[in-house]
Amino acid sequence: MSEQRIQRTVVWLDAALLARIDGWLEEDNCKNRSEFISKALRFYMGYLATEDTSEYLSRALVDTLRGTLADNENRLRTLLFKLCVEVNMMGHTVAAHFRADPVNRRELRAYAVDEVLRTNGKISFDDALDLQRQVYPDR
Structure with a gap:
């Protein structure tokens, strides 16, 4: 030293x-x-x-803040993983069952943006499927 x-x-x-x-x-x-x-x-x-x-x-405060940030990071990582799984399921389901042209895809994207904004992103594949069954009961 x-x-x-x-x-x-x-x-x-x-x-x-x-x-x-x-x-x-x-x-x-x-x-x-x-x-x-x-x-x-x-x-x-x-x-x-x-x-x-x-x-x-203080060292205790710094350690507490680091711990809180790490907890939030882990929580966000888990939520993002779940979101990616839901989006992947929906994407594969839609792609496997429908042949949508670019105009319909743009309309669907606009609808999806609106729905995410209205629900604060709280929608799942099951919710979307239930809604589709109400709108198109013969499918």
């Missing part, structure tokens, strides 16, 4: 602030006021920069 060059400087602080620093020295595992003030300045500069949030966010 490279040796850091420490420079002496004079800082004027309120007596009450010094008393508060002294009260936190042991809690923060600091050997002296200089170490405490250095940590406090790094924290504050990280806060100002906001590019290096690890300087001022």
Whole structure:
């Protein structure tokens, strides 16, 4: 580890602030006021920069946020997989049973976009099949 060059400087602080620093020295595992003030300045500069949030966010908070993001990522991955399965089933079913020309496909796409918007995407193959059986009962 490279040796850091420490420079002496004079800082004027309120007596009450010094008393508060002294009260936190042991809690923060600091050997002296200089170490405490250095940590406090790094924290504050990280806060100002906001590019290096690890300087001022607690490790527990960072770990919690990472865990939450990982949970959301896993949930989204599962939902997307289910959606792909439904779309695949529908695509193969439609392709196997119908010979649609490009005009009909465009109309179907417009209908599908409208339905997804209306239902917030909450439609399944079974729902679509039930609807088709109501519209075309003889099929």
